[in-house]
Amino acid sequence: xxxxxxxxADSARLISLIMLTILLLVLQTAIFSxxxxxxxxxxxxxxxxxxxxxxxxTTGGLIFCWFLGLLLDFQIANLLGPSMIACVxxxxxxxxxxxxxxxxxxxxxxxxxxxxxxxxxxxQQVIQSIFLDVGLSNLVALMKDALATALIAPLxxxxxxxxxxxxxxx
Amino acid sequence: xxxxxxxxxxxxxxxxxxxxxAYSNSNLxxxxxxxxxxxxxxxxxAGTFVYSRNWVVNYFDNxxxxxxxxxxxxxxxxxxxxxxxxxxxxxESEIENQRLHQILKFSVLQQQxxxxxxxxxxxxxxQQQTITIDRGSNDGVELKQVxxxxxxLLGQVISVTGNSxxxxxxxxxxxxxxxxxxxxxxxxxxxxxxxxxxLWKYLPKDQPVAVGSRIITSGADGVFPHxxxxxxxxxxxxxxxxxxxxxxxxxxxxxxxxxxxxxxxxATDES
Numbered sequence: 001x002x003x004x005x006x007x008x009a010d011s012a013r014l015i016s017l018i019m020l021t022i023l024l025l026v027l028q029t030a031i032f033s034x035x036x037x038x039x040x041x042x043x044x045x046x047x048x049x050x051x052x053x054x055x056x057x058t059t060g061g062l063i064f065c066w067f068l069g070l071l072l073d074f075q076i077a078n079l080l081g082p083s084m085i086a087c088v089x090x091x092x093x094x095x096x097x098x099x100x101x102x103x104x105x106x107x108x109x110x111x112x113x114x115x116x117x118x119x120x121x122x123x124q125q126v127i128q129s130i131f132l133d134v135g136l137s138n139l140v141a142l143m144k145d146a147l148a149t150a151l152i153a154p155l156x157x158x159x160x161x162x163x164x165x166x167x168x169x170x
Numbered sequence: 171x172x173x174x175x176x177x178x179x180x181x182x183x184x185x186x187x188x189x190x191x192a193y194s195n196s197n198l199x200x201x202x203x204x205x206x207x208x209x210x211x212x213x214x215x216a217g218t219f220v221y222s223r224n225w226v227v228n229y230f231d232n233x234x235x236x237x238x239x240x241x242x243x244x245x246x247x248x249x250x251x252x253x254x255x256x257x258x259x260x261x262e263s264e265i266e267n268q269r270l271h272q273i274l275k276f277s278v279l280q281q282q283x284x285x286x287x288x289x290x291x292x293x294x295x296x297q298q299q300t301i302t303i304d305r306g307s308n309d310g311v312e313l314k315q316v317x318x319x320x321x322x323l324l325g326q327v328i329s330v331t332g333n334s335x336x337x338x339x340x341x342x343x344x345x346x347x348x349x350x351x352x353x354x355x356x357x358x359x360x361x362x363x364x365x366x367x368x369l370w371k372y373l374p375k376d377q378p379v380a381v382g383s384r385i386i387t388s389g390a391d392g393v394f395p396h397x398x399x400x401x402x403x404x405x406x407x408x409x410x411x412x413x414x415x416x417x418x419x420x421x422x423x424x425x426x427x428x429x430x431x432x433x434x435x436x437a438t439d440e441s
Contacts, residue, residue, distance in 0.1 A: 025212075029212045029216070030216035030219060030291060034216060034291055037426055038292040038294055038426075041294040058172070058176045059176060066183045066187070071208065073201065074207065075205065075208045077201050077204070077328065078194075078298070078344065079194050080191060081194065084186075088187070121296060121297065131192075132344060142296050
């Protein structure tokens with residue numbers, strides 16, 4: 001009975017996280033992309049990846065991040081795969097250093113947001129450049145996105161924590 | 171044990187991703203199908219957001235403009251008189267221009283039918299250079315339709331849903347436009363580059379190109395019709411190592427501030 005209840009709670013938590021992730025993707029692509037003509041766009045999915053790396057079990061987080069990457073690749077409508085690899089790698093990097101970070105600190109969230117955003121785009125574009133004849137975006141554009149992500153990370157992170165940290169790890 | 175399982179899982183996920191990358195590199199169907207699904211969610215919200223924002227901005231603009239209406243009206247009347255005089259001069263110039271065209275048997279751009287669309291979303295500039303417009307397959311938009319702004323080339327349609335479409339701008343590094351110099355007829359491929367400039371590629375060093383040369387589409391790639399303005403050469407570097415020169419072009423249209431586009435009818439539509 002107890003096992004059944006825990007399973008149901010975890011499933012509900014997972015479904016609401018999926019819904020929230022889709023909502024964040026819509027926010028990122030439909031609202032933030034149009035605020036400053038495609039500049040200063042926060043990578044909200046990078047914040048979700050950071051959250052998963054800090055609080056989720058590695059197995060569940062890896063699979064979830066892989067699907068997040070698929071969603072990002074679908075949104076870009078070019079190659080499928082680069083964002084998937086980027087999401088998985090960013091998750092692994094953050095889950096490796098998670099124990100050494102004081103994640104209750106706003107400052108750590110700001111720095112993590114900027115680094116996560118930069119890593120996500122750079123890794124995605126490096127992999128893309130292996131298959132296609134394209135270079136990296138200019139550093140200024142990447143830094144603008146990283147800055148926006150850094151500023152918004154301390155706002156999104158507490159929402160994620162409040163919603164999804166009520167029971168055990170998935 | 172858990173570390174080992176995670177390592178294997180990571181390897182499997184990365185391997186699967188690479189397989190998908192290799193597959194989608196040769197076959198875009200899956201990526202475009204996924205994009206249609208994602209755009210189905212995002213386009214209506216983006217459209218509503220942009221329309222609402224424009225409405226609010228216009229409302230306040232109109233309100234502020236009311237303060238200076240009379241003064242502005244007098245200025246505009248003067249301007250109308252001036253423009254009428256100028257218009258008469260331009261009409262003369264046009265007649266003269268047509269006569270010269272006939273004399274030189276110069277190929278005049280054909281009047282093309284098409285469709286006007288409004289931009290409802292911009293892509294994240296650091297990832298790709300695309301715009302989303304409020305016209306889709308329900309309005310007759312098709313893949314590879316050419317988007318222009320006046321006669322300046324903007325890009326081509328890469329994804330279509332019922333009520334919206336995505337246009338890959340010529341400033342995206344993945345875009346390629348077969349182009350020629352209007353003066354020397356030198357031919358190369360225009361691709362997107364950093365800092366909102368275009369790069370004119372594959373021009374051998376023995377074919378000199380001057381700064382200020384106008385670049386137009388050649389029509390040889392079968393996608394973009396001949397004679398659309400692409401931009402103006404602003405920098406030429408033929409001292410770099412290798413066979414080719416490095417030539418930077420300033421786009422003819424401001425690709426960061428596109429609000430309305432004109433989609434040219436494709437050859438299949440006309441037939």
